[in-house]
Amino acid sequence: ESVARQQNVPRLPPDTNRVEFDQAIDELKQILGEEHVAVNDKPLVDGWYMEHPNTHDAFHIALQEDLVSSAVVYPGTVGEVQDIVRWANKHKIPIYPISMGRNIGYGGTAPRVSGSVVIDLGKRMNRILNIDAENASCLLEPGVSYFALYEEVQRRKLPLWIDTPDVGGGSVLGNAIDRGVGYTPYGDHFANHCGLEIVLPNGELLRTGMGALPGKDGGDNPTWQSFQPAYGPYSDGIFSQSNFGIVVRMGMWLMPETGHQSYLITFPRDEDFPDIVEIIRPLAQQRILGNIPQLRHVIQELATTARPKSDFYDGIGPIPRDIIREHASSLPVGDVSWVFYGTQYGDAASIATQLDSIRAAFSKIAGAKMLLPGDLPPSHYLQSRVSVCSGVPVLKELDWLNWVPNAAHLFFSPIVPTRGKDAQVVHEIVVRLHAKYGIDLFPTLCVAGREMHYIVNIVYDRSSLDEKRRAAVLMREMIAETAAEGYGEYRTHILFADMVAGTYNWGNNALMRFNETIKDALDPNGILAPGRNGIWPKRFRGKGWEI
Amino acid sequence: ESVARQQNVPRLPPDTNRVEFDQAIDELKQILGEEHVAVNDKPLVDGWYMEHPNTHDAFHIALQEDLVSSAVVYPGTVGEVQDIVRWANKHKIPIYPISMGRNIGYGGTAPRVSGSVVIDLGKRMNRILNIDAENASCLLEPGVSYFALYEEVQRRKLPLWIDTPDVGGGSVLGNAIDRGVGYTPYGDHFANHCGLEIVLPNGELLRTGMGALPGKDGGDNPTWQSFQPAYGPYSDGIFSQSNFGIVVRMGMWLMPETGHQSYLITFPRDEDFPDIVEIIRPLAQQRILGNIPQLRHVIQELATTARPKSDFYDGIGPIPRDIIREHASSLPVGDVSWVFYGTQYGDAASIATQLDSIRAAFSKIAGAKMLLPGDLPPSHYLQSRVSVCSGVPVLKELDWLNWVPNAAHLFFSPIVPTRGKDAQVVHEIVVRLHAKYGIDLFPTLCVAGREMHYIVNIVYDRSSLDEKRRAAVLMREMIAETAAEGYGEYRTHILFADMVAGTYNWGNNALMRFNETIKDALDPNGILAPGRNGIWPKRFRGKGWEI
Ligand SMILES: Cc1cc2nc3c(=O)[nH]c(=O)nc-3n(C[C@H](O)[C@H](O)[C@H](O)COP(=O)(O)OP(=O)(O)OC[C@H]3O[C@@H](n4cnc5c(N)ncnc54)[C@H](O)[C@@H]3O)c2cc1C
Ligand SMILES: Cc1cc2nc3c(=O)[nH]c(=O)nc-3n(C[C@H](O)[C@H](O)[C@H](O)COP(=O)(O)OP(=O)(O)OC[C@H]3O[C@@H](n4cnc5c(N)ncnc54)[C@H](O)[C@@H]3O)c2cc1C
Secondary structure (H helix, E strand, O other): OOEOOOOOOOOOOOOOOHHHHHHHHHHHHHHHOHHHEEEOOOOEOOOEOOEOOOOEOOOOOOOOOOOEOOEEEOOOOHHHHHHHHHHHHHHOOOEEEEOOOOOOOOOOOOOOOOOOEEEEOOOOOOOEEEEEOOOOEEEEOOOOEHHHHHHHHHHOOOOEEOOOOOOOOOEHHHHHHOOOEOOOOOOEOHHHEEEEEEEOOOOOEEEOHHHHOOOHHHOOOOOOOOOOOOOOOOOHHHHOOOOOOEEEEEEEEOEEOOOEEEEEEEEOOHHHHHHHHHHHHHHHHOOOOOOOOEEEEOHHHHHOOOOOHHHHOOOOOOOOHHHHHHHHHOOOOOOOOEEEEEEEEOOHHHHHHHHHHHHHHHOOOOOOEEEOHHHOOOOOHHHHHHHHOOOOOOOHHHHHHHOOOOEEEEEEOEEEEOOHHHHHHHHHHHHHHHHHHOOOOOEEEEEOOOEEEEEEEEEEEOOOHHHHHHHHHHHHHHHHHHHHOOOOEOOOOHHHHHHHHHHOOHHHHHHHHHHHHHHHHHOOOOOEOOOHHHOOOOOOOOOOOOO | OOEOOOOOOOOOOOOOOHHHHHHHHHHHHHHHOHHHEEEOOOOEOOOEOOEOOOOEOOOOOOOOOOOEOOEEEOOOOHHHHHHHHHHHHHHOOOEEEEOOOOOOOOOOOOOOOOOOEEEEOOOOOOOEEEEEOOOOEEEEOOOOEHHHHHHHHHHOOOOEEOOOOOOOOOEHHHHHHOOOEOOOOOOEOHHHEEEEEEEOOOOOEEEOHHHHOOOHHHOOOOOOOOOOOOOOOOOHHHHOOOOOOEEEEEEEEOEEOOOEEEEEEEEOOHHHHHHHHHHHHHHHHOOOOOOOOEEEEOHHHHHOOOOOHHHHOOOOOOOOHHHHHHHHHOOOOOOOOEEEEEEEEOOHHHHHHHHHHHHHHHOOOOOOEEEOHHHOOOOOHHHHHHHHOOOOOOOHHHHHHHOOOOEEEEEEOEEEEOOHHHHHHHHHHHHHHHHHOOOOOOEEEEEOOOEEEEEEEEEEEOOOHHHHHHHHHHHHHHHHHHHHOOOOEOOOOHHHHHHHHHHOOHHHHHHHHHHHHHHHHHOOOOOEOOOHHHOOOOOOOOOOOOO
């Protein structure tokens, strides 16, 4: 996977030359120590999830060396992060903070502006600063992964759960800042954070929420992890999915452990889709569905076996529906179409009642069938949902990356109302465009209540320029077509950030002009993550950076 | 109650003279129509809750005519709000938007800077723009009260609840913007809003959330009321408790109706307080407590009878504990100390199980006793909680304003962790300072989970300058003493805004400097609600306005 680089190395930051860059880097090494600054001039290695590079986007959709940093820097303290920010302002060099950089499918560790200096916060700033068992909360640095937090909670034998995404190697802080999702009742990660500490683009340090009120005798505020908004404007939201600050500490709520029961429900026909959604809506709205359940297609029953597509089909193009059917028949769930993965919480009696209501509700669809973990073999995907949905991080979800050789993937993530006819509109666009570009469709609908994150995993062979091109065009067409119907993405890969931001253009781009006003006020030199989420500071705006 | 004014009328905006003011007002009348602009030059009338003035703070804690507007303007459309904002920028006249102005106890309709022009949004902009029964949500203008929304939901026979504060006459939008609270599972009003439309201080119009993505064929976005944050920085929070924009439309989630059972639990001894809080914590954290319950003191059993204090006690100073005891003995709950008001939700079987767990948990406190509505007479306060906690707005809570003649009140509202020892620290400060200033203590702790809003209602006779002075000094001392222990207010009367904002001073006032940066970027002329929540625009900053 290590490929010789074609372009000049290192890739310089914009508006600088080699001499200036080298001088600036020398200065940075003086501040942080030689060993904590690495110029990005070696061959690029894609690695894998647990050993991912911080030099480029390991799941490249452009050329491997298109989105690269000039250097990576490893601060060890909040003060050093402030030093780096002041250094960047002095030299007008863009910096790009990541917590752990496992933002795979959305850009990984790559900066939006090539040649930026990536600040890898997580490598050295990885302390669990506090776990408050009484308050069921914690205070974390950027480098704390779900696995690390989970292990510490276990070590201390606390009756607390952590909410984890499908894969547990990411940063609890980084994922929340990017407004990621998990699958327990605490699945909306940003909604369950409480209190931030932020280095602003001018190098100043800010605490939000109750943290802005000093604790007794100079300690932390005793309610910093208890109450989110505090007094005055509640600013935390503008530090999510943005380039307005570097979050160096975050409080998170932990869930008190409780009884749980995972299950799946299968539906026989592809056309059941809108009806399934109609049944989900009231259940979700009434909070009968305890967690954030997922609705998946039977193709994922094949993919989550971790077997390659070639095991099932050796033709070209997407695997045909009848071939899926044929193989599904011999898999545990059988020849079905949609599969709903849910979990209920509480004591045994209450769970039994809940399962009864849910079974009854879905039984309106002919052939719907509920299965419990005991009905399925130990290797079945549902067993890993039992973990995820009870706060135990896993890696199982990576299995479907075996589908094609050199697999990389891209997420397409529109928000659709939990309403059959709307979901159907989006689904039809997605189905049609996948067929058009000859790509297998892996849909996962994460049900949050009044809406669903309709997550499409576009899996492609990153050694094939043709597959990359088709994946990227598919992405652009899906963004455009769904936007024309009024549906927008909640998150996207950095390469599509401008386009997605551009769909949020009501009132002559009022939102973007508002974001730009704030960006320019906070970051006059435009050094912090220019272009992230489509927000370009004055220095870059309208100068050809947007794509 | 109508008193002749001593000071010049109208009170002019800062930095202007009568001629300039009259010219500006003439211009405003031309834009909006003569009848929609009223100069504030008549005697001030305090009125009562349902007929409150928009000329001044009806619950004045300063002199009645200290906090007054120069004029009140009534826009009828979003375009007119924009016109008013442009007018204000042209004349540099501060404007102060209110939705309905029932923010009683926090400043009512009074602007922070006297002589500002109050924009009374609610009078004419009071349409329910949409109720989406499937999505369980609505889209509202500022003038929609809880009563009005409730009636429309009933008229349409929808199986939906609205969450209401203790009193139902306020604006659903205004209360949410000020981050008010109610008592069903949807009690955190700002957390249950979804989508804003905002006139910015430069007159531009912004839609946040999914509303920023145009719907099909120019309609509203189909997910505007389904998903809060959308893509990019989530900005809604900075428009709550702030002076960064005028909210002209807000989406709110409505709760699907369900079974409910209200109850109260009495505790015999004042000293039970920290133990009660310790029992509440796990119940709240595990979400066994279905709603936002309240913990009150038995003195409120006297006050909520709507009888005046003089019926119970004719001495001077606070009503002594033994006199409370004596009267409580003949009231339905008897000679108790603390009273916990809760409500559980779901079907009958599930409620029964919940009540069992709650009864068992509190039974650790000797003498704790659970009473249901059927155990109490129809006039008892619990009966009105049944309404409030099942989405029916009421006025009952006003009853305790009969406690003293000419009653006004002031809220002291610190956030305390749901932890006995912390709550006790705050409680002791509050008790001691109430005794010091000879004022009856009415505490209401609203339990939100990891924290409680410890709301103290300071009731005073607004015709007594001495009572006002004592109430104000009490307030300042409580703010200072609790801040020294690390506890801060979530909301406060406009007169104490600077002081409360000043307690959030971590890192050399980093938060305030941050807020000021944003304020100056969005409102360079400093026209929008200067001083609200302690945020002063450049034009006013450090020029003696802070108090
Ligand atoms: C198989 C698979 C399944 C996945 N399932 C899920 C899922 O269920 N839910 C989900 O949410 N995601 C999922 N993802 C996507 C992704 O892996 C996770 O979201 C992951 O947690 C993000 O990486 P990270 O936590 O290391 O964050 P990072 O990569 O460190 O951060 C994400 C982005 O946020 C910004 N950022 C990070 N830290 C800071 C900071 N301190 N200050 C300012 N900005 C910062 C940066 O722009 C960065 O690129 C999945 C990915 C794969 C491969
Ligand atoms: C007996 C009693 C009990 C109470 N109980 C509760 C309770 O349980 N919960 C609770 O939350 N409150 C309570 N209150 C306080 C208050 O009455 C309510 O919060 C009430 O809803 C606020 O008034 P309003 O809704 O009319 O808002 P407004 O007065 O219209 O708005 C409040 C403030 O928000 C700002 N604002 C309003 N609209 C806009 C806008 N469109 N754009 C920008 N800024 C705006 C203004 O600064 C305004 O002063 C109680 C009051 C009393 C007297």
